[in-house]
Amino acid sequence: MLLKHNIRCILAQKNISFQPFSITNNQYRVFFFSVMGCVLLFVVFRWEEERYTDGSKWRFLEHKGPVFAPPYEPLPDKVKFYYDGKPMKLSAPAEEVTTFFSKMLDHEYTTKDIFRKNFFKDWRKEMTSEEKSKITDLNKCNFSEMSEYFKTQSEARKQMSKEEKQKIKEENERLLQEYGFCIMDNHKERIGNFRIEPPGLFRGRGDHPKMGMLKRRIRPEDIIINCSKDSKQPKPPPGTKWKEVRHDNKVTWLASWTENIQGSIKYIMLNPSSRIKGEKDWQKYETARRLKKCVDRIRTQYRDDWKSKEMRIRQRAVALYFIDKLALRAGNEKEEGETADTVGCCSLRVEHIKLYPKMDDQEYVVEFDFLGKDSIRYYNKIPVEKRVFKNLQLFLENKQPEDDLFDRLNTSILNKHLQELMDGLTAKVFRTYNASITLQQQLKELTSDDSVPAKILSYNRANRAVAILCNHQRAPPKTFEKSMQNLQTKIDEKQNQLSAARKQLKAAKADRKASRDEKSKKTVEVKRKAVQRIEEQLMKLQVQATDREENKQIALGTSKLNYLDPRISVAWCKKFGIPIEKIYNKTQREKFAWAIDMAEKDYEF
Numbered sequence: 001m002l003l004k005h006n007i008r009c010i011l012a013q014k015n016i017s018f019q020p021f022s023i024t025n026n027q028y029r030v031f032f033f034s035v036m037g038c039v040l041l042f043v044v045f046r047w048e049e050e051r052y053t054d055g056s057k058w059r060f061l062e063h064k065g066p067v068f069a070p071p072y073e074p075l076p077d078k079v080k081f082y083y084d085g086k087p088m089k090l091s092a093p094a095e096e097v098t099t100f101f102s103k104m105l106d107h108e109y110t111t112k113d114i115f116r117k118n119f120f121k122d123w124r125k126e127m128t129s130e131e132k133s134k135i136t137d138l139n140k141c142n143f144s145e146m147s148e149y150f151k152t153q154s155e156a157r158k159q160m161s162k163e164e165k166q167k168i169k170e171e172n173e174r175l176l177q178e179y180g181f182c183i184m185d186n187h188k189e190r191i192g193n194f195r196i197e198p199p200g201l202f203r204g205r206g207d208h209p210k211m212g213m214l215k216r217r218i219r220p221e222d223i224i225i226n227c228s229k230d231s232k233q234p235k236p237p238p239g240t241k242w243k244e245v246r247h248d249n250k251v252t253w254l255a256s257w258t259e260n261i262q263g264s265i266k267y268i269m270l271n272p273s274s275r276i277k278g279e280k281d282w283q284k285y286e287t288a289r290r291l292k293k294c295v296d297r298i299r300t301q302y303r304d305d306w307k308s309k310e311m312r313i314r315q316r317a318v319a320l321y322f323i324d325k326l327a328l329r330a331g332n333e334k335e336e337g338e339t340a341d342t343v344g345c346c347s348l349r350v351e352h353i354k355l356y357p358k359m360d361d362q363e364y365v366v367e368f369d370f371l372g373k374d375s376i377r378y379y380n381k382i383p384v385e386k387r388v389f390k391n392l393q394l395f396l397e398n399k400q401p402e403d404d405l406f407d408r409l410n411t412s413i414l415n416k417h418l419q420e421l422m423d424g425l426t427a428k429v430f431r432t433y434n435a436s437i438t439l440q441q442q443l444k445e446l447t448s449d450d451s452v453p454a455k456i457l458s459y460n461r462a463n464r465a466v467a468i469l470c471n472h473q474r475a476p477p478k479t480f481e482k483s484m485q486n487l488q489t490k491i492d493e494k495q496n497q498l499s500a501a502r503k504q505l506k507a508a509k510a511d512r513k514a515s516r517d518e519k520s521k522k523t524v525e526v527k528r529k530a531v532q533r534i535e536e537q538l539m540k541l542q543v544q545a546t547d548r549e550e551n552k553q554i555a556l557g558t559s560k561l562n563y564l565d566p567r568i569s570v571a572w573c574k575k576f577g578i579p580i581e582k583i584y585n586k587t588q589r590e591k592f593a594w595a596i597d598m599a600e601k602d603y604e605f
Contacts, residue, residue, distance in 0.1 A: 206377060288605075302317040353369075443572050483548070566596075569595075
């Protein structure tokens with residue numbers, strides 16, 4: 001390692017004898033140098049270790065491969081499927097697919113036409129010819145008995161004894177120890193997702209056109225294994241074989257396969273807490289910080305380009321303005337076979353925007369309405385600069401609704417331009433920069449010297465501002481109304497307790513005034529502390545209710561995990577004395593261990 005070598009050289013030059021040894025942790029390596037009877041200690045974060053210069057990610061990689069989903073277990077004979085009011089025995093492949101649908105019977109997905117249509121089409125592919133001839137109408141299918149069976153099974157799992165739960169826990173731990181770790185260059189690294197996802201029905205996000213399609217079972221013959229030549233290669237289950245075994249040390253994935261819905265490649269990767277993942281995260285946010293130093297120059301340039309004589313340069317400049325101002329994705333070309341009509345900035349069509357010279361006392365307003373990533377609707381009305389508005393009017397001239405807004409621009413052209421502006425610059429870097437800088441600014445504006453719950457509410461509001469900027473939406477949870485009712489009940493009860501406590505304090509003060517003895521003085525103090533305690537409890541519940549209501553349709557997790565420099569959050573916690581576990585759960589703390597170790601309270605993005 002470079003630092004270790006440098007320390008050796010310095011000590012050798014001084015003719016100082018030394019004896020080095022080290023202890024390796026998942027996030028750092030500690031070097032001890034015994035020098036003339038004294039021990040020197042150096043802590044080196046593992047993402048700061050010397051990296052390979054030939055593009056290699058590792059020299060040695062060994063692992064056990066994935067854990068496959070258990071085989072299908074047929075339903076008991078007493079659990080019936082009914083078609084047109086009559087019980088019907090299904091073949092195992094067809095029956096397995098019905099179990100996926102019946103488990104979701106109470107979910108709104110199974111009421112959606114596109115979900116039902118896709119499910120029925122893929123279900124029929126698993127039927128025998130006889131089953132196909134009989135089952136022709138999904139509306140005549142009755143899955144209720146199967147649905148009740150799975151509800152009973154679910155309830156039984158909740159009622160398991162401690163011994164039964166412990167047995168399952170021990171089996172999971174055994175699998176984790178056997179399959180959940182790999183050896184990469186003398187480091188024992190945790191693997192993120194060593195279990196292959198079981199088959200089921202695709203849900204997607206938003207109004208995805210492929211919802212309801214069958215996610216097929218992944219088998220060993222679908223899997224490409226990646227490991228080093230000199231390692232003990234993973235063995236496939238008996239009677240099967242891998243699709244391929246590779247030895248590609250330019251990548252960090254351990255196994256891959258192609259899923260059948262989108263045709264995209266899925267990977268088994270290292271856990272987010274691993275050295276390589278931590279290093280990649282750190283580099284990502286450092287790249288975004290580099291953008292901070294030159295973003296003013298870039299903004300000046302694209303504003304100048306709005307006046308260019310070349311239409312392609314004007315279009316590129318306006319698109320970059322939207323990527324910067326609205327954190328829009330660039331809009332990469334779709335995978336082959338992908339049918340969802342999703343777009344990004346470069347692929348916007350005329351039908352996706354409307355121009356309003358004046359709206360609600362604001363001039364030059366642009367209305368966006370399109371499906372973004374994962375078929376999530378992006379809808380926004382935003383005032384823009386006059387020059388942008390005039391350019392958009394120009395871009396729209398003599399075009400039909402289905403025509404491209406930026407007909408002289410694509411993602412390749414844009415990405416090449418971004419690389420010329422700054423090494424490593426992409427639309428995602430802009431998104432990361434704007435998300436992180438927004439969080440930092442919002443935390444400065446919103447955080448006050450209130451209680452810990454109020455500070456956490458301020459943090460969540462700052463995070464929400466980022467989620468709104470990045471269009472990270474979600475549907476309100478099914479249990480939202482019920483949970484809010486329960487919370488309001490607790491608030492009402494606490495308010496009644498507070499009212500009673502205040503009456504008791506008032507009575508105690510009256511007794512104190514009348515008697516003026518030491519006992520009554522102590523009673524008043526006890527009652528005062530009781531009121532204060534209940535007031536704090538009530539405020540905590542009220543803050544919680546406000547937080548839940550504001551967070552009803554906003555997904556905070558995506559920005560927190562992928563776009564917000566974690567050092568901003570860690571520094572904020574350290575500055576205001578907020579326990580880090582109030583902001584990051586255990587998994588997130590493992591992912592961002594490097595930031596928790598590194599960031600000081602005065603860190604600035």
